[in-house]
Amino acid sequence: MQASERKARTFGPTDLAEVLRGRRSVNFFEPEPVGTEVLLEAIELARWAPNHRLTEPWRFYVLGEQTADAMARYAAEFERATKGERAAALRLERLSAIPGNFVLTSRRADDEVLERENYAACCCAVQNLMLYLWQRGIGVKWTTGAVTRERGFYDLLGIDPEAEHVVGFFWYGRPRAVPTQKRREVAEIVIEKP
């Protein structure tokens, strides 16, 4: 073992397994915001995700009330233009009920492989963040609706689309309900080779 290495610490398997298995994407939240302090703690942990070439490609845009309102109105307008008045009203109502929001971007790269690896690293960071929040009793929803690819969405946050791309628009808060989910059996997803 080199001086820069240390022994991996072992943890009890059950706690982590329970968090990994139990985390769910949350659709409905309690109205009270949980605040940004805990989100910043989660971001501190998110940045320890693997990232090739140590690009640390993630940027977390933590939205205050004013920006979250502007985003909700923008998303509603987008909905009006694409799906009509009723859809717009529902979208505004839905987004206005979200107690906390952030947007994650990944740094673009000229090199296609590097850009893909940056995105992969951001996905790892998101999982770190979601799992940490989950064990603190906070749920997250990752959304990638068409609005997140609109120029106006980028402009609202001052994101340069040439430099970064949106990985997701995230909602977080205390879950009002936890959905159930299922997964394929391990045997269905494992291809063993001699």
Ligand SMILES: Cc1cc2nc3c(=O)[nH]c(=O)nc-3n(C[C@H](O)[C@H](O)[C@H](O)COP(=O)(O)O)c2cc1C
């Ligand atoms: C890259 C990515 C994009 C997603 N985008 C959306 C979305 O736009 N809307 C949505 O309702 N859920 C979205 N989800 C959440 C998935 O639908 C969710 O993870 C899936 O249903 C499995 O549920 P679970 O997270 O509770 O295991 C997204 C998840 C990922 C990883």
